[in-house]
Amino acid sequence: AQTVTQSQPEMSVQEAETVTLSCTYDTSESDYYLFWYKQPPSRQMILVIRQEAYKQQNATENRFSVNFQKAAKSFSLKISDSQLGDAAMYFCAYRSAVEYGNKLVFGAGTILRVKS
Amino acid sequence: EAGVAQSPRYKIIEKRQSVAFWCNPISGHATLYWYQQILGQGPKLLIQFQNNGVVDDSQLPKDRFSAERLKGVDSTLKIQPAKLEDSAVYLCASSLIGGAGGELFFGEGSRLTVL
Numbered sequence: 001a002q003t004v005t006q007s008q009p010e011m012s013v014q015e016a017e018t019v020t021l022s023c024t025y026d027t028s029e030s031d032y033y034l035f036w037y038k039q040p041p042s043r044q045m046i047l048v049i050r051q052e053a054y055k056q057q058n059a060t061e062n063r064f065s066v067n068f069q070k071a072a073k074s075f076s077l078k079i080s081d082s083q084l085g086d087a088a089m090y091f092c093a094y095r096s097a098v099e100y101g102n103k104l105v106f107g108a109g110t111i112l113r114v115k116s
Numbered sequence: 117e118a119g120v121a122q123s124p125r126y127k128i129i130e131k132r133q134s135v136a137f138w139c140n141p142i143s144g145h146a147t148l149y150w151y152q153q154i155l156g157q158g159p160k161l162l163i164q165f166q167n168n169g170v171v172d173d174s175q176l177p178k179d180r181f182s183a184e185r186l187k188g189v190d191s192t193l194k195i196q197p198a199k200l201e202d203s204a205v206y207l208c209a210s211s212l213i214g215g216a217g218g219e220l221f222f223g224e225g226s227r228l229t230v231l
Contacts, residue, residue: 006158033217042224044120044222044224046222050217052217091159100171102218103164104149106158107158108156
């Protein structure tokens with residue numbers, strides 16, 4: 001079974017600075033997707049960024065970018081020019097492209113605090 | 117576009133009582149998911165529906181949990197009887213397609229406290 005590990009329970013960043021959230025995963029598959037989801041306090045979870053494993057190029061979405069290291073099974077999220085609205089719980093998630101049902105497997109999450 | 121609707125937002129019950137949560141997915145979304153999010157942990161899939169058929173319920177404690185999606189739209193998740201360890205946020209999500217690349221859209225969740 002696939003597992004996702006987020007080793008940083010909590011991170012802090014100063015407004016306008018850059019922060020990197022770590023994620024590692026374990027799988028024997030070669031075809032899969034990786035995601036970062038953001039969950040603000042008492043609000044619904046939203047997709048931040050998605051990476052297809054077959055793509056070597058790292059995904060970017062405005063201030064959000066990933067560092068995808070397939071051999072190392074690492075998938076970190078970089079947030080540039082941090083804003084107060086970035087404060088939330090961030091979940092890294094794995095989804096098989098071959099397993100029936102394509103279940104989304106989440107890590108335990110990292111709380112990001114943004115200081116003004 | 118309306119998002120995924122869930123109710124109730126909060127529920128407090130005694131152990132051994134029953135509770136039901138309701139979810140209305142985004143219109144046109146064929147795939148519906150129920151996740152359990154225990155405090156300090158990431159969400160765990162309980163059950164996945166494709167239209168009104170079950171795709172994956174391998175992690176659903178079937179002795180006490182049940183879920184249905186009778187007309188392929190709304191879904192209900194029931195717990196009977198509840199245990200203390202069922203205290204969690206129950207998240208409903210939907211997606212347009214069930215494939216691996218499809219984005220999941222989540223509701224705000226239903227927070228259950230079992231005393």
